[in-house]
Amino acid sequence: MLVSIGLPVYNGADVMEGVVRSVLAQQYGDVELVISDNASTDSTEELCRGLAAQDSRISYHRQPENLGMLRNFDYAIQVAKGDVFRWIGDDDRLDPTYATKCVDAFTADPRLLMVTTQISYTDTRDGVVRTQRYEEANPGFGLGSDDPAERVTELLRLLNESYLIIDPLYGMVRREPVAAMTRRNMPREDQVFATRLAMAGPWEHINEVLAERHWDIKHRGKLARRLGVPTWKGYCSTLLQCRETLFWAHAQVEDGTLTAEQYRQIRSAVRALYVRRHRQTAVRRVRKVTRMAVGRS
Template sequence: MAKITIGVPVYNGEATLERSLESLRTQTYRDIEIIVSDNASTDCSAEIAQSFADRDPRFRVVRRKTNVGPVPNFFSLLEMAETDLFMWRADDDWSNAEYIAELKAKFDADGRIRLAGPEAVIVRRDGSIANVNSFVAPWQRLRILRVGHVLMNLNASSIYGLWHKPTLMEILSRTRANYQYIWAWDHMAMLPVILSESVTGSNLAKLYVGQPDAARYSAKEPARIMWEMRGAFRRACFAELWQLDWPLWEKLLLAPYLLRYANVRVYRFWKTVRRHIRQIV
């Protein structure tokens, strides 16, 4: 059995899927299984995925007859995986050939690691680089400052890094009960491994985050829901904090970091205020 499973959810991703899957097929770390879950695409996504499965037994394609929605399709891949190490891959992202090897090396080097994230390279539609979000390891001697540093600097694309699957499953069962929204679920999922200092990263693992021509999924929440999300996210953050086996004084000193984390990871305060004003005038 493979040592690492990569789950690729796709819906109408024919424009970018082949590049994404090819970057997985050519990884230098070979002991992998790639599961592509096609969510009843109306384009050639399923056929593209099947062409990889026909040529490489490490690929497996799940073809849904009806669209179950992006969220169930995304999380179903985690449930399909039978390995202890797992990662998601967006159908419009791709990576360098050493991506998995570099992240797996982080697990091999430190048994405490539960998430190893990449450097995220944001690529414009014309192929130019818009931004590079590197992993900056904490250097501070105090635990509060180290955790605070990672809270403020870990990039969102780390959710597409390499996870210890049992830990991720346990985190999701707990955090999804406390925070039942999809927006910012990735930051909520990463919070426990940040607090436990079991997350790291490698800037030798490059995740290229593409920008498609048009969004396939979009949502514009009313201000009331935005306020609810902010409150729920903040409460869930502090639920994670209070369960830590830390002295009370450390928890209290970390609280300002968590308040800032909650403000910037969901909907920012002033963005929510502006939408509220637009809806009432």
């Protein structure tokens, strides 16, 4: 089973050599690293070409112009050759046993669409490292369930609870069915995509820290600009996420993949996510106003 690791990068020359070494240090023997350079303007190209010349497992692709973040991510999975695939950030790391343990999980359970692992996150603001184990709310009815509605309900619970528990965008997936999914450039597209992955097949989670990421929490307006979408969409991201999720769920009802009852369950879970996020936003605003008022007194 060939494992492809996709590294989308833009101006990452100062940080990316470490992640490349991390991928090449995998104990699993059949690995390729696909680097998709989004028309970098620093020395990324020179670094990558030098690394590729040293190791035949590296496949380097330079875009003639900047494709935008999402299209560059998608390019990596499209040109990869592996049976399974994982994206990785330009300042991330993988444990040497990562690929072996994920492949073992896929081999043991042919149902699986994705294998996720526990990840440690370094907050770029304060340097604090955080991680959190995943515990199913209802054992047997979580992400490994054969019922897509149960999987989606569990995923939306996790997305609302804590970003530390699971990061679906950085799990290992079966490449062909995931590469066939079309994606829309929008705020919180990663969470919409994760929900579609939950609709598409069962997951397994390995409760062991096998990857490291640097976490940069971006303001919604700034994130929208980075994605190349209107700033107002950043401020309506929860509404847009919920609408997009239900669009794809309804499409699966129409093609017979989901039943009407499963769609109703998913719609209920989406509604719960929407309500909870708006409550969280209201609480944050009240706290902010309170701090401002106390500061003036």
